[in-house]
Amino acid sequence: MTVCAIEMTTTAPFTIAADGSYAARLAGDGEALYAERWTLAGPEPYAVPLPLAQPEEADTELLPLADGRVLIHRRVAERHAFALLYPTGAAAGPRTGELPLGAVCAEEGGDVRVRLLPPSPDGRDAFALAVTGAGTTVWRVAGGAFGPEQVARIPGRCSGGVWLDRVGRLLALDHELDGTTKAVAVDLGRGGEVSPLLQITEASDDRLLLADPDSGLLLIRSDAPGEPRLGWGVLGSSLPVRFPECLRLGDAHPFAVQPGQALMPETSGVALRLPDGRIGLWRPADRQVFRFGAPAGWLGGTGLWSAQGRLHLPYATPEVPCGIVGMSLPPAPPPPVRLDPAPPTPTRPIPLQQAPL
Template identity: 80%
Template sequence: MTVCAIETTTTAAFGIAADGSYAARLAGEGDALYAERWTLAGPEPYAVPLPLAQPEEADSEVLPLADGRVLIHRRVAERHAFALLYPTGAETGPRTGELQLGGVEVRDGVQVRLLPPGPDGYGAFALAAEDTVSTVWQVAGGPSGPRPVARIPGRCSGGVWLDRAGRLLALDRELEGTTKAVAVDLGRGEVSPLLQITEDSDDRLLLADPDSGLLLIRSDAPGAPRLGWGVLGSSLPLRFPECLARLGGAHPFAVQPGQALMPETCGVALRLPEGDIGLWRPADRHVFRLAAPEGWLGGTGLWSAQGRLHLPCATPEAPCGILGLNLPATPPPPVVVDPPAPSTPRPVPLQQAPLAGR
């Protein structure tokens, strides 16, 4: 299983580890918030609370690691502090252990947030973005405390992993009035172009699957912001299916892994503007619409390679639950022909990017 998204709101945060073994969120109500770890690898999911003597702030972020520890990001004045939380298992004393990792000092106006879990399951990274430069920090999994691993000119947002090693990261960079997705080699600190459909278009990368190379993008190159898809390293034009255009502000949050060399068959899950769920394959010209389950932690989920979508849910009766959905095997016949997509310049120009060898 692969992690697909992190959902953060003003009242809660939820994330899933890269291998699907653990999840974490902020639980509790009002001012009594605490980190909570979900174990997903067993026959039934279960939650372990990780409270400390002082409750967590609502803007804290949590990120689960594959070893069961939970990284927490707290803001203390202008300092951003990081720590690992874990259950101690002791019969007496505190139920939660805490390992301080250090912090990052930033100036006013610099936004710091966690990036999606590293694909190796143990690395954790944060993005510090200001108007003229953005910095990627490794905050866990390194030889010491937080350290900068890449500086990118411009203001960056987003964050999508392009490989399984946790070295290649895609960010959406705003520079000179336009936003383009770039590839960042965290090993070398190098930045390369990734998406450039037209010179003036805003081209953002929303999701990627390293197995198949499937890319989900949002671009205004067709005349207005639309969802599209392409294949990493391919010279074929991006497609902007009409069935996705009819969804308005839908956002993809999960993609099916394990479909090597078959991006058209990958299942994609989308959060629809009204809060429901859309299921779609690039080979289809139809989106299957499903009502969101009660208590769905909206915008999060993970696919199995076999095509089953797992959605985390929390209700008063079942505070830790996973609902499984199957992607329908046979799509309905197409009824709308996709409009032509821009074909020049190449929509995924990776000739000079670190992924050119794919």
């Protein structure tokens, strides 16, 4: 693999579908912005522009679905409007089709902050988080029968958003209440039932950053060790959360976990965006973070692991407007001897504790 010079992009976020088939971003120059869909499933990636009659605002959000359509979220006055974009393939007329889905509005004139949640694992549905002074609502904004529908209502303010399963039912949110933030699990299949997920100490802020349903690996940021630190745990395990010294990386952020490592969290690869712009690759079984230069034009600090252990990073430069570069972790060390058998991933998450420092 050739490592290019570090050059962080300033473009809008780049979002990859849960199955890695498509991605979407805002492209264009200045105020002339438009949606762009990338196809990633073929032998070579390629981009399809999805322009409309009017340019998009810089805060417009995009989310690709597994069928190739792109969900778009726009702020229109006091409404948050959603629609599906798709290439028409017509020889004449507009190149982009648009299917309006409806809107989410503020309640009784109050302010509402709405953002899309990460792509649902099922590839069909799309969800948004709406936060008001009265609480937090999870909306299904695509995949329902009659436009946006409320699927969960949670007292207090929520942020984050991590899927805990492969069917889009269990959603983890960071829930702020009485000045403390704890990750909770929201069961969308049971009317939005909320249960604790992270409870390291009573007073600590415990946030979930990333989860892999195959292995159960969880990436966590908590101030339980005395300062905000990255740690890892296993969903459903009796082992406590670990805060390795090698993950003492300041504001590093994990953005991808290697899938397909069933019940093997210790050997699952994790990709991190480091504060200096480089990429860190790490496994729980390692005692070090392997550092690599990011490709020029790296898009949004994102990437996608293959089950074979290769990390794919999207980039766009004037010479290569749609490109993917790959990198791999060094060979994994021998798997550690388990002190307790790893149980199957449970249908209900359980609280995690902190390991002794």
